[in-house]
Amino acid sequence: MSILFHTTEVIILNANIIALSNQKGGVGKTTTTVNLGVGLANAGEKVLLVDCDPQASLTISLGYPQPDKLPCTLSTLMGSLMTDEPIIPSEAILHHAEGVDLLPASIELSGMEV
Ligand SMILES: Nc1ncnc2c1ncn2[C@@H]1O[C@H](COP(=O)(O)OP(=O)(O)OP(=O)(O)O)[C@@H](O)[C@H]1O
Ligand SMILES: [Mg+2]
Helix, strand or coil, X not given: CCCEEEEEEEHHHCEEEEEEECCCCCCCXXXXXXHHHHHHHHCCCCEEEECXXXXXXXXXXXXXXXXXXXXXXXXXXXXXXXXXXXXXXXXXXXXXXXXXXXXXXXXXXXXXXX
């Protein structure tokens, strides 16, 4: 399996950002993201998982089978940013029993790509 790991340290937030990406489908990006996230949370890290995929597999796998019914997702926040409306990121963040937080996605995100 070859998945690209991009790690960026954002000093101002004192946070590490890990992006898992690969153009090829079905190679374990979502599975790796969930397990890495929960593993880091179990190790005491504060983890926010951001679902950047319009098919929303990460959101579904964390217990939200109908992402389109969520009132606020990543695309909601991006839409507000694009129209200069104020955003409150915490409104979109969901808390999971495994100790990770989630910024969910929905199919609406595909509209942002065009
Ligand atoms: N290490 C592994 N060993 C065996 N099967 C795995 C492993 N990791 C993932 N899988 C399985 O491979 C399939 C694809 O995994 P996953 O959905 O994580 O891939 P993906 O890259 O996110 O796919 P997509 O491109 O559709 O977003 C799933 O059925 C998953 O259970
Ligand atoms: Mg996936």
